[in-house]
Amino acid sequence: MQQRLQQERFPEGFAFGAGASAYQWEGAANEDGRKPSVWDTFVHSRNQSNGDIACDGYHKYKEDVQLMVETGLNAYRFSISWSRLIPNGRGHVNPKGLQFYKNFIQQLVNHGIEPHVTLYHDDHPQYLEDEYGGWLNRRMIKDFTAYADVCFREFGAMSNFGQRSTKLTYSPLEVTMGSTPPGRCSPPGCSSGNSSTEPYIVGHNLLLAHASVSRLYKQKYKDIQGGSVGFSVHTLGFTLLQAPRMMNSLYKEPKLSSLAGEMLGPLTFGDYPDEMKTAVGSRLPVFSEEESEQVKGSSDFIGIMQYLAASVTNMKSKPSHPDFDSDMGEKYDVNPWAMEAVLDHIKQSYGNPPLYILENGTPMKQDLQDTPRIEYLQAYIGAVLKSIRNGSNTRGYFVWSFMDLFELLTGYDYSFGLYYVNFSDPHRKRSPKLSAHWYSAFLKGNTAFLVPKASPNCKQLLFFLLVMLHLIYCDGSFLVKRFSSVR
Incomplete structure (x- = not known):
């Protein structure tokens, strides 16, 4: 397998990297003018493990960039903390936060690593959540657009930064379960919220915010910076539970449309899929004609976060209290064929847009000897290569994650990292796992794992x-x- 899976077999210019997000990596939660994000409030209100220090990347970013160089990454994906850059969500720009990101980006560029920047990774300022309810309110569209404008203006002119500028992420499964900020879902699971409607409202507002930011970039910055703006979605590969698990047994509708189609439908065609409208009914927001035109074609690329496969069953009866989970009706199972299935479905159903695999990895207990992760990465990278040979317009692959992080759903119990981080050590010492050595060998063209x-x-x-x-x-x-x- 190793001899056949070589970086040279991928298209020229293909981005190979790894990633992390601000709250999971930076730490320094109360330093240099940063104010709380919804994640800070969420974990502290529940007395959970938190990202107050995390990997201490805020102070150790130079060391981490050096590890990226040693590994052989040609790209790195990270997010900007909105509450570090603009602490109250709008208005005053924090000079120390601004300088940190300029320094970090320049450090990457100086070492030949292309920055891939996520502007939003589920961590908007708590101030905006308290003021008007965050993404449940359309006021968020204006504030997010202003925040993006600051990022484009301050960072976009830096060498290589503008190539892939904006990635909004949205996980409806986490929103509906209340397992991530702001912790809303239908009672009794949460004290407040409505799982039947709110995930769709949030997704709708995210699409409108993305369209607004995309329009801003094209009008104000694209001719100067030459960058691109994209939208990211969580995807699952589906197969019917009753059917044999075959490489081509993808259950495409209506279940796949309920997840990827919720976003890719509007971005490609300007509206939600018909089967989704039928299934969700009046709970699904409606685009005006103007909004439809703005959302349609607003993504220069699609970001994919792919981890799991799901087996689904045809639901004979409707639940008494419909919500996003019951609309999906899935069970999770990990299989590398899911990557091929998803990429093929997007190619066939959404015009084969440029794609970046922004997150792909597997969780394990912290262990330097992570052989199962090597097997996982080999299989999934191989699936990406096969999809490209079958015509998929996939242009990059990023391992989640470069190092062990504060994981948003499991804290420090499980990790996805190529590098082990000793969270008991005040210095947060990093050590390469077997998977880091394997990925480095792959990126450097070694034909055997040393x-x-x-x-x-x-x-x-x-x-x-x-x-x-x-x-x-x-x-x-x-x-x-x-x-x-x-x-």
Whole structure:
């Protein structure tokens, strides 16, 4: 597998990177003028683990960029903390926050790493949530557009920054369960909220905000900076629960449309899919004719966050209290075919737009010997390559995540990182996992994975491999019998 999966087989200019987000990586939650985001309020109000320090990336960004260089990344995806740059959400720009991002971006550029910037990663200022309800209110569109204008003006002219400028993200599954800020869902799960309507209202306002920002960039900055503006969605590969799990068994409608189509439909065609309108009914917001025209074609690319496959069943009866979860009706299962299925579906149904895989990875307990993650990455990167050969317009792949982070749903219990972070160490020491060595070897064109010499566990693995080679050389019948017994 390793010899066949080489970076050189991907198109010229293909972006290979990794990523993190501001709240999960930066720390310095109360430093240099930053004010609380909805994430700060959410975790502290529930006495949960938090990102107050996280990886301390705010102070260790130079060290982290050096790790990116050593790994061989040609791109890095990160987000800007709105409440660090504009603490109250609008108005006063925080000079220290502004300087931090300028320094970080310049550090990336100086080392030949292309910045891929996410302007919003579920962490808007708490001030706006308190004032008018955040994304449930259309006032958010104006404030987000003004925030984006500051980012374009201050960072867009920096070398290479403007290539991929804006990525709005939206996870309706998390919104409806109340498991992320602002923690709203239908009672009794939450003290306030309406899972039947609010996820669709939030998604609708996000689309309108994206269209507004896209229009601003094209009118004011694109001719000067030459950048692009895109929208990101969480996707799942679907198969019917009753059907065999085959590579081409993608259940396309109406279930896939309920997730990806909620965003990709309006972005491509200016409106929600008909099957979604039928399923959701009056709970689904309606675009005016002007809004439809603004949203349609507003994304220069689509960002994909792909982790899971889902098996779905046809729902014979409607639930007594419909909400986003019941509209979906899925069960999760991890399979690399899901990546191919999603990319093929977008190619076939949405005009084959430029795509970036912005998040793809697997969670594990913190462990330097993360062999399952290597197997996962090999399979999914291989699926991306196969999709490209089948005509998908995919232009980049980013591992989630570059290092262990404060994970938004699991805190510090599970991690996605290529690099281990010792969160018990005040200095947050970083150490490469096996997956970091594998990804580095892949990016640098090595045809075989070199086992690191420093780790005692790796020495044990090397000893085991030598024993196996001895068995093969001295008594090949051992392995023949062994495999025969398994079969």
